[in-house]
Amino acid sequence: AQTVTQSQPEMSVQEAETVTLSCTYDTSESDYYLFWYKQPPSRQMILVIRQEAYKQQNATENRFSVNFQKAAKSFSLKISDSQLGDAAMYFCAYRSALAGTALIFGKGTTLSVSS
Amino acid sequence: SQTIHQWPATLVQPVGSPLSLECTVEGTSNPNLYWYRQAAGRGLQLLFYSVGIGQISSEVPQNLSASRPQDRQFILSSKKLLLSDSGFYLCAWSVDPSEKTGELFFGEGSRLTVL
Numbered sequence: 001a002q003t004v005t006q007s008q009p010e011m012s013v014q015e016a017e018t019v020t021l022s023c024t025y026d027t028s029e030s031d032y033y034l035f036w037y038k039q040p041p042s043r044q045m046i047l048v049i050r051q052e053a054y055k056q057q058n059a060t061e062n063r064f065s066v067n068f069q070k071a072a073k074s075f076s077l078k079i080s081d082s083q084l085g086d087a088a089m090y091f092c093a094y095r096s097a098l099a100g101t102a103l104i105f106g107k108g109t110t111l112s113v114s115s
Numbered sequence: 116s117q118t119i120h121q122w123p124a125t126l127v128q129p130v131g132s133p134l135s136l137e138c139t140v141e142g143t144s145n146p147n148l149y150w151y152r153q154a155a156g157r158g159l160q161l162l163f164y165s166v167g168i169g170q171i172s173s174e175v176p177q178n179l180s181a182s183r184p185q186d187r188q189f190i191l192s193s194k195k196l197l198l199s200d201s202g203f204y205l206c207a208w209s210v211d212p213s214e215k216t217g218e219l220f221f222g223e224g225s226r227l228t229v230l
Contacts, residue, residue, distance in 0.1 A: 033217035043203060045221035052217070091158065095217050100166045102149055102174075103207075103219050107158035 002027045004094050006106035013082045014114050020067075021077045021109050023092030031097040034068065034075045039108070040088040048090070051075065053097075079111075087113045117142035121206040121222035128229055134179075134193040136225050138206030141187065146208040148189040149219060150181055153203040165189060201229045 003026045013019035025034070036048040051059045051068050058066050063083075067076045079086055092106040121138040128134060140146050150162040161174045163181035171181050178197060182190045189206060203226050207219040 035218055043224045043226075045205065045207075045219075047218050047220075050218055095219075097217070100147065100164075100172075102147075102161050102164045103159075104161070105151075105159040 002029075002094050002096070002104050004092055004104050004106040006092050006109050008109045009107070010110045010112070012112045012114065013079070013086075015082055015084060017082055018078060018080045019082055019111065021079075021090050021092075021111065023075045023077070023106055025073050025075065025092070025094045027073070027094065027096075029096055029098075033095045033097065034066075035093040035095070035103065036064070036066070036075075036077045037091045037093060037105075038086075038088045039091065040085075045091075049077065082113050084113050084115065087111060117208075117220065119206060119208055119220055119222045121204075121225055124223060124225060126225060126227045128196050128227065130198055130229055131195045134191070134196050134200070134227070136191040136204055136206075136227075138189045138191075138222055139187055140189075140208045143187070143208070143210070145186060146210065148183060149207040149209075150189065150191050151205045151207065153205065153224075155202070159205065163191070196227075196229045198229050201227055203227075 005024045032053045034051045038046045038048050049061045049064050063080045065078045089108045089110050091108045093103040095103045118141045149164045151159045153159050165183045179193050205224045206222040209219045
């Protein structure tokens, strides 16, 4: 069975600084998706960034980028120029490319941003 | 555009009472539907998922059940709630992974407190 591990329960960063959230996963599959979701205090789950396993190029969305290391099964999220609105819980998630599968989530990392 | 709604947003129920949480999706057809639970300080646990009307897969044995009476309607139920059923319940939908998108889209969530 696939598993997702986030080893940092809490992280903190100052405004305008850069922070990296770690995620590792375990799978025997070769085709899958990886995601980072953000859950602010409103509890609404918001997709931050997506990576397809068959793509070697790391995904980027504005200030958010990932470091995808397929062989190491590592998928870290880098937030550049951190803003107060980035404060939230961040979840790393895995999904098989097979039909009829669900997302498997890590336990989350709570990110606090200070001014 | 596609939207997902779930209700009620907040629910306080006594132990032993029944439960019904409802989720509907608009703007798409034949979505995959999911129920997740998020307990306090923990990650998201997959409870049920459905790939079609009347097709329900259960991930965790418990006193909860799910039904999909219509293509875009997903219901989470219990005949007798336990204290341990308290948590934040999230409904989500996705297209089939073969569409090469893979992400789940989440509803606003339902907070259940069992007293």
